[in-house]
Amino acid sequence: MPPPAALHPTACQHQSTLALVDLMRLQSLRALPTLAVWLAVLCAASPARARRLLDDAPAPAPVPSSPAQPFSLPPLPYYYSALEPWIDTETMQLHHDKHHQAAVDKLNAAVANRSSLWFGGDVSQLVRLAGTDAVPAEIAEAVRNNAGGHYNHQVDAGGAEQLFWTLMAPKDDPEDNQPVGELADAIWAQYDSFDAFKQLFNEAAVARSGCGWAWLIIGADKRLSITTTPNQDGPLMAALVPEPGTPVLVVDVHEHAYYLLHRNRRQGYLDSWWNVTNWEQANEYYAAALANY
Amino acid sequence: MPFTLPPLPYALDALKAKGMSKTTLEFHFGKHHTAYLNNLNGQIAGKELESLGSVEEVMLKSWNGGQPTPEFNNAAQVVNHTFFWESMSPSGGGKPSGKVAEAIDKDLGGYDKFVEAFKAAGATQFGSGWAWLSVNGQGKLEVSKTPNAENPWVHGATPILTMDVWEHAYYLDVQNRRPDFISNFVSNLIDWQRVEQRYLAATSK
Numbered sequence: 001m002p003p004p005a006a007l008h009p010t011a012c013q014h015q016s017t018l019a020l021v022d023l024m025r026l027q028s029l030r031a032l033p034t035l036a037v038w039l040a041v042l043c044a045a046s047p048a049r050a051r052r053l054l055d056d057a058p059a060p061a062p063v064p065s066s067p068a069q070p071f072s073l074p075p076l077p078y079y080y081s082a083l084e085p086w087i088d089t090e091t092m093q094l095h096h097d098k099h100h101q102a103a104v105d106k107l108n109a110a111v112a113n114r115s116s117l118w119f120g121g122d123v124s125q126l127v128r129l130a131g132t133d134a135v136p137a138e139i140a141e142a143v144r145n146n147a148g149g150h151y152n153h154q155v156d157a158g159g160a161e162q163l164f165w166t167l168m169a170p171k172d173d174p175e176d177n178q179p180v181g182e183l184a185d186a187i188w189a190q191y192d193s194f195d196a197f198k199q200l201f202n203e204a205a206v207a208r209s210g211c212g213w214a215w216l217i218i219g220a221d222k223r224l225s226i227t228t229t230p231n232q233d234g235p236l237m238a239a240l241v242p243e244p245g246t247p248v249l250v251v252d253v254h255e256h257a258y259y260l261l262h263r264n265r266r267q268g269y270l271d272s273w274w275n276v277t278n279w280e281q282a283n284e285y286y287a288a289a290l291a292n293y
Numbered sequence: 294m295p296f297t298l299p300p301l302p303y304a305l306d307a308l309k310a311k312g313m314s315k316t317t318l319e320f321h322f323g324k325h326h327t328a329y330l331n332n333l334n335g336q337i338a339g340k341e342l343e344s345l346g347s348v349e350e351v352m353l354k355s356w357n358g359g360q361p362t363p364e365f366n367n368a369a370q371v372v373n374h375t376f377f378w379e380s381m382s383p384s385g386g387g388k389p390s391g392k393v394a395e396a397i398d399k400d401l402g403g404y405d406k407f408v409e410a411f412k413a414a415g416a417t418q419f420g421s422g423w424a425w426l427s428v429n430g431q432g433k434l435e436v437s438k439t440p441n442a443e444n445p446w447v448h449g450a451t452p453i454l455t456m457d458v459w460e461h462a463y464y465l466d467v468q469n470r471r472p473d474f475i476s477n478f479v480s481n482l483i484d485w486q487r488v489e490q491r492y493l494a495a496t497s498k
Binding site (some may be wrong): 094098103141145209210211212230231232254255256259260263264293 | 324406422459
């Protein structure tokens with residue numbers, strides 16, 4: 001179901017926000033004072049709205065569950081163009097509006113008459129049941145593939161995990177994008193350096209043949225782990241994946257995530273993706289996961 | 294001796310008029326297919342597998358009864374892609390005739406039923422994979438789909454036609470619209486003469 005037009009990022013493309021986008025494209029610290037001025041002008045009271053404006057989009061309104069549409073697709077937390085030149089606009093549009101939307105539509109169709117699987121629209125709870133008897137056999141594959149797809153990409157299902165889209169953000173200094181906080185400490189402690197960690201993560205992501213995802217997860221032992229999953233499987237699917245855990249960082253390595261701009265060069269895509277990794281968000285997921293274990 | 298790729302059976306822009314762009318073939322053949330071959334050669338250098346006579350043999354050996362070894366992915370994708378190029382033609386498309394058409398009628402219930410089954414196989418192969426028309430162990434035609442690098446050869450069948458549904462096969466041309474790629478392949482690209490030859494070879498024993 002497409003988001004209401006009034007909340008869609010493209011509905012807000014009036015002159016001042018177009019200027020904001022242009023300033024974002026400069027990707028230079030010198031743009032910051034001007035951005036601050038724009039924020040003061042455009043900002044509403046709440047800091048959350050301020051952060052989202054820096055990310056170039058209005059706050060997505062929560063879409064209530066309904067019998068016909070238990071799961072829904074909120075808009076991206078930023079404009080489709082926000083991650084240029086690292087991730088191209090057309091890919092963001094296709095990936096969110098077509099691929100992710102298709103997963104949501106197919107999921108809704110699969111669970112249409114099974115309200116016990118709706119969880120108020122929180123797909124992170126459904127995804128935990130993939131591969132178990134809690135999901136009827138006749139929809140098992142559809143749930144695995146489409147709940148998996150919706151979960152892995154999701155913006156905000158009301159659950160703790162908000163994944164692929166929220167783990168990217170426009171950066172002030174994309175070519176010096178570094179981990180922050182406790183997560184940074186953990187990466188250095190466990191992998192000896194950010195570069196060493198990146199190399200292992202890249203190798204794993206490139207080695208995942210066909211469609212899938214590369215993850216940084218935290219296990220019950222509170223240690224970080226790099227893992228990959230095929231198709232739309234994910235680490236919450238304890239019954240289906242060899243290494244379950246809680247996601248901290250994730251990258252989509254389906255060809256549709258990178259083919260238009262990077263063609264066959266998955267490593268080139270990964271190099272770009274590191275420039276937009278949202279380490280602040282990853283650090284929040286890390287802290288939340290640690291608190292839960 | 295390292296293995297080599299046969300050249301593409303036609304020019305890179307030869308399928309443009311039939312809906313498969315030159316850029317797609319440049320990347321699909323020149324990058325993806327070539328990389329599978331180069332990676333395979335790297336993997337088997339100095340190993341027993343290197344002494345096998347063909348990539349097909351490496352593929353069958355590395356399938357390892359369903360627990361494939363690392364070489365399988367590259368070997369199978371080398372074989373699958375060569376078979377794919379040879380399944381298409383600049384003068385392709387239209388309907389089959391001859392023995393294979395008779396077999397399609399007899400074994401699959403006719404061309405329209407074949408098209409429906411083949412399109413469904415391509416459309417419902419989740420993630421990466423292939424759709425196939427093969428002669429099975431009983432000498433009958435069957436439509437199937439396989440994930441990633443897997444193919445009917447490792448399951449004892451003899452393919453006579455394949456369609457690649459990995460995203461790299463169609464993303465530059467039709468983006469997410471896999472069904473459009475599939476429709477175009479079926480209507481405009483299939484080299485039915487080649488398919489007939491393969492069918493006769495597969496059923497002549």
